[in-house]
Amino acid sequence: MDELFKNSNTQNMFAQLGTRVGNDYVPSKNCYMILMHIYEKLNSSERSATHLRQIIGFSQLLSQHLIPMFIAVNNDNIIDILLKILVSLISPIESLMLVGENGDNSVLLGLNWMMSMSKAAWANLKAIKRIMEIIKEHMKKLSSCPAGCTNNYSISSISDCLRLIKNILHIPHEQYENTILWMFFSEQFDEIIISLIANSNRGHWAVLIIELIALIFKNQHVEQMSKQFIKMNETKKFDSSEDNESNSSSKYPKHGRHSSPEHLSELSNKDSDNDTNFKLNKIIGNLRKNNLMDEEDRSSKEAIIHSLNVHTIKDKLDSPKTKFEELLQLKLPLFPKQFNVPRETYMISYFLQKFTVCFLQNGFNTLVDELYNLLTSNSHIDTSLYFWILTYFCRFCKLNNIKLELVRQIVSFKLISFIVHEGLKISEELRIAKLQKSPNIHLKVRHLHLAIMAIKEVIKTIEFYRQTAVESPIYAHLINDLQNSGNTSPESITWAKDIKSLFTLLIRYYDSDIQIIEYLHDLIVTNHMVLSLFDAFKDYWNLNDNITAYIEKFAVPDTMYKYGLVLQNYEKNSDIVNESVLVMMHHVITKVENTTSLFQPIILKTFLNIFEKNDYMYKRWSDLIKNVLNKFLNIPHTLDCSENTLRGLPCIYEATNELLNLNNYRNKNKVNLLDTTNM
Secondary structure, eight states: OGGGGTSTTHHHHHHTTEEEETTEEEEOTTHHHHHHHHHHHHTSSSTHHHHHHHHHHHTTHIIIIIHHHHHHOOOHHHHHHHHHHHHHHTOOHHHHSOTTOTTOHHHHHHHHHHHHHHHHHTOOHHHHHHHHHHHHHHHHHHHTSOTTOOOHHHHHHHHHHHHHHHHHHHSOOHHHHHHHHHHHHHTTHHHHHHHHHHSTTGGGTHHHHHHHHHHHTTTSOHHHHHHHHHHHHHHHHHTTTTOOOOOOOOSSOSSGGGOOOGGGGGBOOOSOHHHHHHHHHHHHHHHHHTTSSOTTOHHHHHHHHHHHHHTOBOOSSSOSOOHHHHHHHOOOOOOOOOSSSOHHHHHHHHHHHHHHHHHHHHTHHHHHHHHHHHHHHOTTSOSHHHHHHHHHHHHHHHHTTOOGGGSTTTSSHHHHHHHHHHHHHHHHHHHHHHHHTOTTHHHHHHHHHHHHHHHHHHHHHHHHHHHHOTTSTTHHHHHHHHHHTTSSSHHHHHHHHHHHHHHHHHHHTOOTTTSOHHHHHHHHHHHHHHHHHHHHTHHHHTOHHHHHHHHHTTOSHHHHHHHHHHHTTTTTSOHHHHHHHHHHHHHHHHTSOOGGGGOOHHHHHHHHHHHHHTOHHHHHHHHHHHHHHHHHHTSOOOSOHHHHHHTTOOGGGTTHHHHHTHHHHHHHHHHHHHTOOOO
16 A cells, blocks of 8 residues: 555546545545555654645545535545544644744645645635534434443544634635535524534534634624624614513524434425425525625525524424524624625624523533633643633623623623633743744744733623622622632632732733734733722722732832823723823822822823823823823922932933923923822
8 A cells, every 4th residue: 555655646546535426426445444554644744744735635536525525435444534634734834843944835735725725625615514414413413312321433523523613714815714604504604513512512513613713704704793782782672662571592402511412413494385485585685685695696596495404393392483483583783884795794794603602501601611611720721812812702791781691691700710820820930032033933932922811801801790790690699709709718819919019020021022912902901900990899809908008019119110001092092091001000109109100201291191181181180191291390400310219200200391391381280280299
């Protein structure tokens, strides 16, 4: 067999895999043996593996043999090895070779071409449907296993299918991206994800599912999704008088952790033609009304017909209401008409909105909790995706009025404690990477930023439910849990100290050479939220003295300079960013009475600019601004560094007098400033 890979007969060997007969594919008697050898060669460390990939690409083996075989064959052994080959063939290039390695440009171009052709080959509805069928078959086998028993073969097959989907979506080929996503959703991929999360074996594929969700949403910016949900909610309110039907029922498991995936085996196509036509006309009417479909858009119409056919469900676990009855009830936002955008883009966005709501209600809580358990027991799992899924989906809980009991595991300080611990670890890794001038330092920078954003979104979610979920049956349990999270137990003391240490450290050592200003914004805003959280629970956590001590750590020139760096762009900043900066400055001069830490050119020039414009910002913060400027004007200044130090003015301020042109400022604003009482 090795000789076949060493001579010009490789393509003849590929031809020996089987024969296409009409729309069918008949494997040869040597098919399994040839597939095994191909798999071994693909996963060897030899250079011949790369050469074989190129031969497979140029011979179009994937489209001519492997995918047709995958669609037609039912032999478990062949399907098993074929799945592994398909996964290996389109593994991300970065996992196959060092992309930046010299002399590999031709190989890299060849692999990129092969990947592009592979994605085009997978834009095949029959192939996508076959992947979904295999997952459903093995989920049915898992659900029939006796308690305490596992089916490792089914678990492995499901994992391979998920890896295959992940690799398909990972290939950067925009031309087929929306088409392939549409095919996945038309084959109930959303239902399958929810059911996989509900399955008791979810620990085997939890990481894969998060990777898949990240790839599905990679072109859906979180801010854009938020706007679409806001528009959708506004449209629902506007049309509430027309549609009073209940949306309480769902085809998904109500509580992922205790649900069964058996309903996936109950798919049927028994709806009558009249019923289907009624649904079709109503859906298309809604889409046209919202500019999601043109009058003569036949391709989208055909896709919807197919979706209606494959999504007809008899769900014995829940009410008989189907997915597309829920679809009919959804009042879409009025999307603006856009040009040069594929029609599928609107449809994908539409289905992702529906999936997001179902995921928040039925899978988010369980998936996050499962991954938390995996991360705390296995230090080798990358935490980036964990931080991302919290950052991306937490904000949608408020927008979609998700009930507290559906996200209870997320509304918890244990998540913040874990993220803070990871943040401290990542910051140390970043420090070492800077010293070593690592070429991959940007990965550490991004990882740390994700950790901060995750903390911010979890805190916002906790605050949202603390203030709004009063009528929830588990609200009392939530408040009791929050109140006890900051008591004198060793665990509580540790997380409270860690979170204060984290923000003190990261803000002070912010490096504009490698970190973007938005990262500093997120740091300052999240720290502001932490202080607000401490203030809300100070009576329970005995934090009054600790809060003052915490603020003292910010009342130093280096840290206040970072705040001034953000404030200088106050006209472009969001309100919450400016509020977070000025509240901390107010704390510095009132709680710890260290005004001199604000005597810096970057802060004083900004305060002077705000004072002269006399706008809303000044009217809101006039006491703070006048107080700082007044105290600065009343201190004798000199260009002598040693004398400045004696007066509490570090050397960094020795040029402040010149920068502010204080003599003119005194003469112009003397009366206004002297009228200000001390804060």
